[in-house]
Amino acid sequence: MSSDEDESMSEQEEQTKSGKEDNGSVLDYIMSLESVPSKLPPHLELLKTRVLCKIDAPQHTDTIQYSGAYAALGVDNSIRLDNFRQNFKVQVNRLTEDDIEFDMIGIDPALANAFRRILIAEVPTMAIERIYMANNTSVIQDEVLSHRLGLIPIGADPRLFEYPENAGNEKNEKNTIVFKLHVRCERQQPRITVKSNELKWLPNGSELPSEDIKPNSSSKPKTFTSFSCSQDSLPEFSGNPIAPRNLDIILAKLGPGQEIELEAHAVKGIGRTHAKWSPVATAWYRMLPEVVLLKEVEDELAEELKNKCPVGVFDIEDIGKGRKRATVARPRSCTLCRECIRGGKEWEDRVALRRVKDHFIFTVESTGALPPEVLFTEAVKILEEKCERVITELS
Amino acid sequence: MELGSYSDQSKSTFSLADEDHTIANAVRFTLNQDPRVTFCGYSIPHPSDNRVNIRVQTTGDSAREVLKDACQDLMQMCQHVRSTFDKSVNDYKMSKTVKDMDIK
Ligand code: SF4
Numbered sequence: 001m002s003s004d005e006d007e008s009m010s011e012q013e014e015q016t017k018s019g020k021e022d023n024g025s026v027l028d029y030i031m032s033l034e035s036v037p038s039k040l041p042p043h044l045e046l047l048k049t050r051v052l053c054k055i056d057a058p059q060h061t062d063t064i065q066y067s068g069a070y071a072a073l074g075v076d077n078s079i080r081l082d083n084f085r086q087n088f089k090v091q092v093n094r095l096t097e098d099d100i101e102f103d104m105i106g107i108d109p110a111l112a113n114a115f116r117r118i119l120i121a122e123v124p125t126m127a128i129e130r131i132y133m134a135n136n137t138s139v140i141q142d143e144v145l146s147h148r149l150g151l152i153p154i155g156a157d158p159r160l161f162e163y164p165e166n167a168g169n170e171k172n173e174k175n176t177i178v179f180k181l182h183v184r185c186e187r188q189q190p191r192i193t194v195k196s197n198e199l200k201w202l203p204n205g206s207e208l209p210s211e212d213i214k215p216n217s218s219s220k221p222k223t224f225t226s227f228s229c230s231q232d233s234l235p236e237f238s239g240n241p242i243a244p245r246n247l248d249i250i251l252a253k254l255g256p257g258q259e260i261e262l263e264a265h266a267v268k269g270i271g272r273t274h275a276k277w278s279p280v281a282t283a284w285y286r287m288l289p290e291v292v293l294l295k296e297v298e299d300e301l302a303e304e305l306k307n308k309c310p311v312g313v314f315d316i317e318d319i320g321k322g323r324k325r326a327t328v329a330r331p332r333s334c335t336l337c338r339e340c341i342r343g344g345k346e347w348e349d350r351v352a353l354r355r356v357k358d359h360f361i362f363t364v365e366s367t368g369a370l371p372p373e374v375l376f377t378e379a380v381k382i383l384e385e386k387c388e389r390v391i392t393e394l395s
Numbered sequence: 396m397e398l399g400s401y402s403d404q405s406k407s408t409f410s411l412a413d414e415d416h417t418i419a420n421a422v423r424f425t426l427n428q429d430p431r432v433t434f435c436g437y438s439i440p441h442p443s444d445n446r447v448n449i450r451v452q453t454t455g456d457s458a459r460e461v462l463k464d465a466c467q468d469l470m471q472m473c474q475h476v477r478s479t480f481d482k483s484v485n486d487y488k489m490s491k492t493v494k495d496m497d498i499k
Contacts, residue, residue, distance in 0.1 A: 092487035110424035
């Protein structure tokens with residue numbers, strides 16, 4: 001086939017394609033042409049996908065997000081959804097009742113960070129918000145005790161409750177959990193420690209009268225909540241009573257003759273309002289470290305390199321004739337302390353420390369209201385809801 | 396809230412109340428992936444103001460539509476993340492129960 005024919009063919013094809021189909025397929029077609037490079041040259045690929053951790057500072061830390069960043073080279077930098085679907089991977093490394101560690105591969109930090117931020121600040125939980133102090137003769141002040149109570153993780157699924165704003169100002173069985181705490185240290189007795197297990201769930205709502213009790217009125221006095229039914233009659237809670245997640249949190253100490261009597265009301269909220277509603281102890285990620293030996297490191301140098309690293313990233317391998325060579329055995333545990341490239345330019349030329357920009361080792365530690373894996377899915381759902389909100393606002 | 400001009404719809408600033416870096420940065424990422432976008436960025440005018448401004452300039456399409464598409468993309472990415480994650484967790488739980496049984 002002559003080159004003339006070739007050209008006219010491709011022109012025709014291009015026209016018919018753009019006439020019939022959407023932009024994407026034309027792009028695909030252009031990308032499939034042989035004269036268009038589909039891959040970046042290796043040195044640019046390295047800068048695009050790795051952070052280079054040099055002795056003084058990390059370099060090339062930003063991700064190249066702009067779709068036309070490599071337009072001059074003819075390389076398309078846009079991530080299309082199918083691409084993302086193909087490349088995205090999740091690998092769970094550890095999952096316990098309280099924490100999860102997983103690798104998230106093929107995602108931009110913009111998204112990974114959005115998930116982390118939502119986990120910390122926007123996934124709702126239940127936390128104690130109001131304290132009705134009936135009596136407190138202990139040494140711990142009312143406000144300090146109230147604050148301590150607020151920080152106790154409550155073992156109740158927040159998805160079963162509503163935000164208090166939704167019900168006006170009414171405190172009903174759908175938005176409030178009531179606990180009672182009444183502890184007394186008798187005279188002549190040793191001091192006692194009040195722990196979170198003393199918080200007793202009141203499924204019928206508050207027991208404290210909210211107004212002065214009129215003498216000889218027969219009707220029940222009004223309380224601080226108006227429950228229409230008992231919470232333990234609801235199917236969600238009948239089998240598993242609500243209690244603080246940890247029962248051994250110290251709240252106060254009482255000396256002989258001292259007493260605390262109070263009622264605590266827990267409501268639903270998010271960590272942005274106050275950290276007590278944050279469902280995670282911490283949620284963080286780190287980029288996967290990559291340690292590369294640029295030159296062979298042998299014999300005494302290998303020994304020296306192995307001893308330089310405090311976490312034991314390097315190992316020594318026998319290559320026969322009594323000679324040894326350093327190898328990178330556990331790059332994942334590298335903390336990037338840069339000890340291995342300290343000690344002169346020659347070390348910087350031997351070892352390259354890098355981070356993979358789209359590989360995140362994500363850890364979520366739950367405070368206990370929800371299991372960690374559920375927390376993460378909830379966080380992703382919240383980001384979806386945000387998008388939906390923007391879309392409806394713009395329509 | 397959109398702040399733009401009637402005569403030229405290809406440039407607009409969108410002001411989102413009660414939002415912060417979380418969505419703005421993520422949407423900026425998806426906007427950047429769109430070849431129709433010539434410029435995008437976001438700012439938080441004041442830290443005690445619960446609001447973020449997203450600026451979108453396009454090659455000609457309505458900025459509003461482009462931003463909507465970007466949100467749509469982000470949503471689909473999230474859905475994919477969620478399903479992949481759930482699958483991995485289930486796989487992990489399965490393999491773990493199998494391992495536990497092996498020990499016995
Ligand atoms: S940076 Fe520190 S932890 Fe990482 S390989 Fe070098 S010495 Fe080891």
